[in-house]
Amino acid sequence: MIDVEHLSIGFGETVILEDLSFSVQRGEIFVILGGSGSGKTSLLKCMIDLLQPLAGTIRIEGVEKTGLNGGPPSYGVLFQSGALLGSMTLLENVRLPLEKWTPLDNTAIDAIARSKLRLVGLEGFEAYLPAEISGGMKKRAGIARALALESPLLFLDEPSAGLDPVTAVELDDLILTLNSSLGMTMVIVTHELESIFKISRRCIMLDRDARGIIARGDPRELREQASDPRALNFFNRISPGA
């Protein structure tokens, strides 16, 4: 579904990632992980058109991405903070992409937006403002908004970050449900190991010094037999100096 070939990312003279190639299969949950400063968020920004790569290509369904265009988005995005618009209620936030990009009437938009909030467990919270709800609920609402346009592809930036363990597990369950029931392809940027082991069967690990991928495959196998010692340390929570 996504093909990344020889991608290089940087800012000015500084190159963060070099000659990166990988692919994401349709319907899978694919995790991009790495330590702080490894460039995983920059890679995500490239994939969602917020950053132009220095070189290389990203293809979604065979179509090369050329930056933001004027058309409707072909994917949904959950930002780390939820990124809900603070002046709008949760329902209005989910209605927003439908109002912008579909010719649907008000009744249909309302029915769809409410169903998305119900799907993520936020029934009864339609009239709440983002400032009135918890961090976990903001992420759920962010997912509901990302689902609004029925995109088959969802990008999630640190979905579990800043959440308590119970809420993080609930969010992981929601991601698994959406993946299995809707057949969505999901690309998740995270470094929460418990979450990675639970939801993903394929990942790539980025490293700041290598400026690229140092491990790829099933995270549970990598924990046992990653060839790169940095990846082995990461998956087993071992400090490099230990």
Add this chain to the structure above:
Amino acid sequence: MDSEAGHAELRFSGELNFRDASQLSGDVRRLLEPLAGLVRFDLSRVQALDGGSTAVLLELQSELSQRGARAEIVGAEGSVRKLLELYQSRPARLAPLHPEDAGFFDHVGRLTLEWLAELRGMLAFGGDVLAYGLAALRAPRSIHWRDVGGLMERAGVGGLPIVTLVNFLVGLVIGFQSAVQLEQLGADIFLADLVVLSVTRELGPLMTAIVVAGRSGAAYAAELGTMTVSEEIDALETMRLDAYRFLVLPRLLALLIIVPMLTLIADVVGSLGGLVVGVIALDLPVAAYLNEAHFALVDLGSGHHVAMGLLKSVFFGAAIALISCQRGLAARGGAAGVGRATTSAVVTTLFALIILDAGFTILGHVFDF
């Protein structure tokens, strides 16, 4: 669609896309008039449907039930059935964060409590600042003096052009309005008295304070509001750096010093505005205007008018700083909360300035000052 007496069956086929949901629901509503007692949506020939279409179908089912019909969705298989089940499921509903409104009186009660809490917050803030201010007098080094110079520069030097222009124009306007009337009475020379007294006692301090409230007050509220919602204030607290000493007192001191200084400049340029009118419209000699202005300010009022204006400006400066900082520190709820805090700071400050000005005028009259 098959329709028999009291029974209607709608057969859907192909792929149902949410972008056609409005047309779909419109067609279904049209076909189901008059409404049958039993309605079946047959999805056995549907190859695929998405979440949006599912939501609209379920909404139609619910709508028909509410109108008294029995509506069933039948024939869904495979992925279509799976999606229907997902959207029909009710995930564990999270508990509401506050009880739902009981009605009008509940709403009024809640607003009253919020207003009282806000008032209590403002009074507590005033008390805290006073306490910290007195404590700072005993230990002046506890104030974050490093910021005071920069804040004075931002409020003073930054605000000088607009303060100068506004007050010059105010002097000019009063001058023109008065010149017409005074000329008819042959009292041209009293233009100086009228402009200089109006500017130094009332309009100079007030217009200067309004400009400072719009520039510096709004900036303080937005700055402190952003710091509050982004947890910077909490971070200061955890480092035991008190927000009052670190942020509020420097701003208060800056405006206590700068607003009177700007007011003095406003007095001068406002009076010059009147001079320009006197020279141009009434052919008054410059020396005559200045002599009359000096007589009005020094001999006639023994300097009270300028002193009263400056005294007001000190209180105006304090009001701008305190209200703006309090509003900023009380900001809640992200970017929208900062916007609300800034608007509230400016509106409340302008209201307070007018109230203070009226209070000073009444007290001045009572005590003949």
